[in-house]
Amino acid sequence: MAILQIKNLHVTVETEQGTKEILKGVDLTIHSGESHAIMGPNGSGKSTLAYTIAGHPKYTVTEGEILLDGEDVLDMSVDERARAGLFLAMQYPVEIPGVSVSNFLRTAKTAISGEAPALRTWIKDVRGAMDALKMDNTFTERNVNEGFSGGEKKRHEILQLELLKPKFAVLDETDSGLDVDALKIVSEGVNRAKEANDFGLLLITHYTRILKYIKPDFVHVFVAGKIAEQGGPELADRLEAEGYDRYVKA
Amino acid sequence: MTTSNATIPVQHGMAEHSHGAGVPVQTRSERLRSANVADFAPISRREEQYRYVTSEQLAGLDADSLDEYMGDISIKHPEGVTTAWVGSDHPSFGGAGLPEDRPSAAAWGSAEQAYLVTIPGDATAECEVQIGINSDSDSPSALHMIIEAKPFARGTVILDHKGAAVLGENVEIIVGDEADITVISIQDWDTASVHNSAQFAKLGRNSKLRHLVVSLGGKTVRVSTSAEFTQPGGDVELLGMYFADAGQFLENRLYVDHAVPNCKSRVTYKGALQGEKAHTVWVGDVLIRMAAEGTDTYELNRNLLLTEGARADSVPNLEIETGKIEGAGHASASGRFDDEQLFYLQARGINEREARRLVVRGFLNEIIQKIGNEEIESRLSASIEAELERSGS
Numbered sequence: 001m002a003i004l005q006i007k008n009l010h011v012t013v014e015t016e017q018g019t020k021e022i023l024k025g026v027d028l029t030i031h032s033g034e035s036h037a038i039m040g041p042n043g044s045g046k047s048t049l050a051y052t053i054a055g056h057p058k059y060t061v062t063e064g065e066i067l068l069d070g071e072d073v074l075d076m077s078v079d080e081r082a083r084a085g086l087f088l089a090m091q092y093p094v095e096i097p098g099v100s101v102s103n104f105l106r107t108a109k110t111a112i113s114g115e116a117p118a119l120r121t122w123i124k125d126v127r128g129a130m131d132a133l134k135m136d137n138t139f140t141e142r143n144v145n146e147g148f149s150g151g152e153k154k155r156h157e158i159l160q161l162e163l164l165k166p167k168f169a170v171l172d173e174t175d176s177g178l179d180v181d182a183l184k185i186v187s188e189g190v191n192r193a194k195e196a197n198d199f200g201l202l203l204i205t206h207y208t209r210i211l212k213y214i215k216p217d218f219v220h221v222f223v224a225g226k227i228a229e230q231g232g233p234e235l236a237d238r239l240e241a242e243g244y245d246r247y248v249k250a
Numbered sequence: 251m252t253t254s255n256a257t258i259p260v261q262h263g264m265a266e267h268s269h270g271a272g273v274p275v276q277t278r279s280e281r282l283r284s285a286n287v288a289d290f291a292p293i294s295r296r297e298e299q300y301r302y303v304t305s306e307q308l309a310g311l312d313a314d315s316l317d318e319y320m321g322d323i324s325i326k327h328p329e330g331v332t333t334a335w336v337g338s339d340h341p342s343f344g345g346a347g348l349p350e351d352r353p354s355a356a357a358w359g360s361a362e363q364a365y366l367v368t369i370p371g372d373a374t375a376e377c378e379v380q381i382g383i384n385s386d387s388d389s390p391s392a393l394h395m396i397i398e399a400k401p402f403a404r405g406t407v408i409l410d411h412k413g414a415a416v417l418g419e420n421v422e423i424i425v426g427d428e429a430d431i432t433v434i435s436i437q438d439w440d441t442a443s444v445h446n447s448a449q450f451a452k453l454g455r456n457s458k459l460r461h462l463v464v465s466l467g468g469k470t471v472r473v474s475t476s477a478e479f480t481q482p483g484g485d486v487e488l489l490g491m492y493f494a495d496a497g498q499f500l501e502n503r504l505y506v507d508h509a510v511p512n513c514k515s516r517v518t519y520k521g522a523l524q525g526e527k528a529h530t531v532w533v534g535d536v537l538i539r540m541a542a543e544g545t546d547t548y549e550l551n552r553n554l555l556l557t558e559g560a561r562a563d564s565v566p567n568l569e570i571e572t573g574k575i576e577g578a579g580h581a582s583a584s585g586r587f588d589d590e591q592l593f594y595l596q597a598r599g600i601n602e603r604e605a606r607r608l609v610v611r612g613f614l615n616e617i618i619q620k621i622g623n624e625e626i627e628s629r630l631s632a633s634i635e636a637e638l639e640r641s642g643s
């Protein structure tokens with residue numbers, strides 16, 4: 001049983017107009033096995049939260065803490081966080097020219113488990129996960145995210161989630177840009193990975209349709225850099241019907 | 251990040267075509283060509299050829315005369331390939347070109363004999379010739395090589411430069427009609443070495459040349475590669491890869507002369523730079539003459555700056571005298587290391603050092619993968635590893 005705690009998190013970025021505070025006191029606790037959905041208007045700071053958890057150098061934490069099983073996450077480098085069990089599926093996955101998917105996956109797996117995976121089972125695992133995500137096997141020969149369609153990039157993120165088996169996964173708008181079939185395939189991938197590894201899930205989304213496949217235990221409304229309200233799955237339906245007006249005005 | 255991109259979609263039958271960026275003031279075809287060093291003025295920044303290099307950096311290779319190269323030349327070749335030292339009266343001497351700058355002319359006049367390697371017309375793709383130039387002298391010396399691929403020949407020639415040297419070199423590559431060959435020139439010198447190499451290729455009808463320049467070690471390494479089509483149907487692929495460390499100067503000058511119709515050229519050069527005063531230069535001249543209808547050309551140069559204090563100059567020049575071509579384009583970009591790539595890899599548990607290596611290797615891989623020779627590929631990969639190791643990055 002693992003626990004990820006975010007306490008009173010304040011985060012700034014450097015902009016041309018000077019330092020700008022984006023997160024203004026975020027409190028959130030996630031246990032293994034739980035699914036949390038975060039919904040909120042554009043620019044409210046959802047990706048900032050995701051990136052800060054992963055340790056992107058652009059964001060500066062000015063106050064508060066992030067603890068993974070009591071360990072200070074903010075003290076860890078980006079790769080240490082990943083090795084400690086944090087995973088971020090990015091909203092905009094980056095292209096890495098000249099680095100093949102198969103090389104990338106093997107290198108990442110080796111880094112995270114501390115030893116190279118046994119070749120035969122690894123190839124089988126990769127194949128199996130790709131088949132389940134309806135990704136053609138030829139993707140392993142292609143360069144990471146290079147020339148991938150938006151939907152293919154998202155599948156590739158979930159492929160990594162399945163193979164790297166983190167303790168906590170943050171999915172930043174993994175559902176955006178997916179067609180109906182892909183949404184189902186990707187959601188099933190997340191559920192499968194969750195079933196297998198019982199990770200805690202933080203799902204950032206704009207749409208309730210993904211929540212039909214991935215049932216959240218908790219829904220958080222994210223507005224102006226903090227959580228404005230939280231509730232159960234019914235809160236998502238209300239947001240879809242009413243929008244964020246009541247929070248933005250308040 | 252500086253980027254320039256241009257692709258020119260060409261309509262058939264277009265009477266005239268102009269190209270906006272980088273057209274040289276003086277047309278490339280008018281540059282002086284001569285075997286006589288006295289015809290060339292001393293090196294000065296005012297001349298395009300020497301815009302980036304100084305006489306001092308050339309360490310004597312621009313003098314009126316040089317010693318003849320006396321160092322070791324090792325050769326490995328399959329049966330059928332012949333080698334010989336030949337004098338300037340030999341018909342192949344000067345068969346692929348003439349010097350276009352002072353250091354090349356100095357070497358030309360100073361090498362009484364040329365080392366001629368002939369690949370016979372019945373040689374197959376497996377034919378591999380390895381020539382090792384293993385120098386251990388630091389006095390300016392001259393070497394002249396001629397690689398002659400007879401009509402229909404297939405094969406690969408590897409020129410491997412190693413050791414301590416101040417070497418002025420001319421390499422002529424004569425590609426006979428219908429021949430298809432690969433020439434690889436590796437500059438993996440000791441750190442203090444200075445090397446000026448002019449490589450001239452002349453292509454016959456329907457012939458194909460793949461030419462790869464790999465510059466890794468050496469203080470000053472300046473390679474000027476030119477390719478001239480003499481008959482239609484020629485195809486040239488000029489590839490290059492370089493890795494400059496602190497204080498290194500690596501220059502590559504390219505010139506593709508499309509003088510006849512229906513030839514194709516591709517120029518792809520990639521470089522990585524790291525450390526104080528690591529300096530690379532890439533100049534890519536492509537001339538499409540009036541007669542060269544149906545030309546298809548594209549040139550690309552990319553540089554990856556791994557640290558502050560490094561400098562990459564990249565200058566594409568496309569000169570087009572006819573609009574009746576298939577296509578002509580160029581792209582040139584020099585950029586800093588992309589931190590987003592680093593973040594993505596690290597977010598998957600890969601430590602920073604390993605992540606940097608993956609990105610640099612990936613960047614240069616595009617060239618390595620085009621070589622199509624596993625032994626060379628793994629050797630170059632190992633050399634890049636060593637470069638990365640040296641830097642501790």
Ligand SMILES: Nc1ncnc2c1ncn2[C@@H]1O[C@H](COP(=O)(O)OP(=O)(O)OP(=O)(O)O)[C@@H](O)[C@H]1O
Nearest residue numbers: 013014015022041042043044045046047048049058
């Ligand atoms: N480097 C930066 N410079 C300036 N502003 C920034 C920078 N990074 C983030 N911001 C700003 O911080 C705010 C929060 O951005 P963030 O990407 O976290 O929003 P989001 O909630 O994920 O939005 P979306 O729903 O559109 O993905 C935005 O107003 C954004 O413009």
Ligand SMILES: [Mg+2]
Nearest residue numbers: 046047048091
């Ligand atoms: Mg976002």
